[in-house]
Amino acid sequence: MTSRTDSAPATVSLRRILPPAVTGQEVVLVGVIAVLWVLLGIFTPSFLSPASVGPLLVNVAPVALIGIGMTFVIITGGIDVSVAGMAMVCAVVTARLLVSVEIPLIVALLVSVVIGGILGSVNGFLVAYARVHPIIITFGTWNLFLYIGYRTFNSSTVNGIPSTFDVFGKGAAGTTLGVPNAFAIVVALVAAAWWFLRYTRAGRNLFAIGGNAEAARLTGIAVRPRLVWVYVITGVMVGVAACVMLASGTSSLDQSVGNGKELEVIAAVVIGGTSIMGGRGSVVGTLLGALLVQTVSVGVIQLGWPSQLSRLFVGVFIIIAVGADILRERARRRSGRMS
Amino acid sequence: MSTSLPEQRPSGAWPRIRAWIDGGGLLDRRAVIVVLLAVLIVVMVVLDVAGVTTAPLTTDYFAASLINIVPLALLAIAELFVITTGDGSIDLSVGSMVSLVGMVFGILYGTQKWDFAAAAVVALLVGALLGWINGFLTAYFRYPALITTLATYYAYASIALVITNASPISGPRIQELYGAAQSVELPLIGAYVPLVPLGVFTFLLPVAVIAWLVLNRTTYGRQLYAIGTNSTAASWAGINTRRSQLLAFVISGVISALVAIYTVAQFASARPDAGTSGPGMALPAITIAVLGGVAITGGVGRIGGVLLAALLIVWMNASILIVVPGNAGSQLQFLALAVVLLGASLVDVTNSRSRRARARQSTSAGGAGGVAEMADSAASRAE
Secondary structure, X not given: OOOOOOOOHHHHHHHHHOOOOOOHHHHHHHHHHHHHHHHXXXXXXXXXXXXXXXXXXXHHHHHHHHHHHHHHHHHOOOOOOOHHHHHHHHHHXXXXXXXXXXXXXXXXXXXXXXXXXXXXXXXXXXXXXXXOOHHHHHHHHHHHHHHHHHHHHOOOOXXXXXXXXXXXXOOHHHEEOOEEHHHHHHHHHHHHHHHHHHHOHHHHHHHHHHHOHHHHHHOOOOHHHHHHHHHHHHHHHHHHHHHHXXXXXXXXXXXXXXXXXXXXXXXXXXXXXXXOOOOOOOHHHHHHHHHHHHHHHHHHHHOOOOOOHHHHHHHHHHHHHHHHHHHHHHHHHHHHHHO | OOOOOOOOOOOOHHHHHHHHHHOOHHHOHHHHHHHHHHHHHHHHHHHHHHOOOOOOOOHHHXXXXXXXXXXXXXXXXXXXXXXXXXXXXXXXXXXXXXHHHHHHHHHHHHHOOOOHHHHHHHHHHHHHHHHHHHHHHHXXXXXXXXXXXXXXXXXXXXXXHHHOOOOOEOOHHHHHHHHHHOEEOOOOOOXXXXXXXXXXXXXXXXXXXXXHHHHHHOHHHHHHHHHHHOHHHHHHOOOOHHHHHHHHHHHHHHHHHHHHHHHHHHHOOEOOOOOOOOOOOHHHHHHHHHHOOOOOOOOOOOHHHHHHHXXXXXXXXXXXXXXXXXXXXXXXXXXXXXXXXXXXXXXXXXXXHHHHHHHHHHHHHOHHHHHHHHHHHHHHHOO
């Protein structure tokens, strides 16, 4: 690196700090998804039809949205297993308000996002200031959120949810130029998060915290406030995701909402090349990981295979994706030592 | 966690108790749980006398609720083995292993009419194989355990559902197994103590005793704690850290297989989603292990603490249900678990902080505190 002579020192230093804009993992994922889409297009009659791709993109949205927050959290070396509980609380409170007082779209979205942010701040403060491992903190708050969620459900389903959220991806109201609005929102937020992680000091600090929290603190990074914010952002993203889940569901909401989302999201994040040990990761990879998982589950159904088989493929993809990442990392370290 | 400082042991009962209390013994996880259990029982007796409970509170009620402790405590012991090896080890796949092995056992015993013993042995072998896959990927390919077991959680759960097209296996032979989970009267002292579910004696106690012996009386057990505390130091001391970690995952698979057989008996059918429906079995098992004092970073954890934690959770849930029956009660169980888990973690933090502060004081008072401080910083790292 030192041998490089560039006329603009500012660019050199930035280029030296920044990781490559596109990682190897992302290129591979794009390739795998493209191959899968082509194969599924050949072997199934309707995979590439708009009637199939549209819902697929809408269904990617909740996992990808929560995945943005989860990527931030995992980059700092943490984890958040409470997202399913948060999603349930956001969805059920918003649904109840929609049914009882018919709040307009923007208010409903705000309610969901603010609730998500508040629940996320509970996680954030406990993780940052209690110095207990995040997985334990969020196990605890997961149970807490489930309690709040089930209480709000009050042992029944929420029925007659109005079509306020249709603009997020249901029917004709939910698409712009053929692209589901939910997916457009995902792409916009992923782009913003990518820019934030790469070009702002606060974003790059997250990598420093995940690489070595103590060293980050000694260089003057306010580790604890940053951690709180990371969990708050996750909650906010869950709030947005809950609205998409309400939009893509039926007019009634049952108590299984959000069930198992935490593992789905973590799977998408790690397939996308984010290191579970912290310090390395990308939101673009997370979006691609979510796309891959959704492609597999739609593809398995359209091929007429048992739908449960898709989870087997997800497991295999996790092993392959992370295995490739481990091998690349090893090779990178070896070449780094030689030079 | 070790609370006794490396000082000379005082002799005599009372000084020893004093030293234990001064060393923060009352904040020891097992002591905390015993106190919570006592509080729970006192509160319940008071509520019963006051007539708040919806049914008469009997020892039989508490004893019968122990049917739920068997799978929880067994899987928590499995997590104890895995988590203790450190380096972020954890097993998210235990619930899926319960589902898959349960289906294998159901097919062999219920559909293929094998001997019980033969079917059980094959089931345990399958469990060992599933655990071996987890361990091999983690220990030899250096996958983070969270990733390995997340992947196998999906894979095993999927296979369990696919092999019978998602339909459960039942039948007369499997229904007869229900006897294994029923409450029984103990021989000799049976008339004087409440009826305890048979599974506690046939499954839980043998595993707990063997696990305790393995952890505390064998070289392998001590190696587990060593690699969990500092795997580099352990490998320099001649321990084959990879093999030890692999074996911990295999043990977790075998214990999951035992739970699978028990679950088939308890529900009188082999269900393909036995360990993964709802919140699944893995997260509650990890919660109980952590509550019982297993440090998520490895190297610390005891069977006694895990059993006490399982007992606390099971009795707490049973108590809640007898005061607040129905859905409201089962909702309240989530809140109670959250409060206990978060509370216990926070108590730990204040505990280790005050210990660190004490160590700092004694260092400044004289040089003798150095060892204690080292032990303390090791303890705080373990949290």
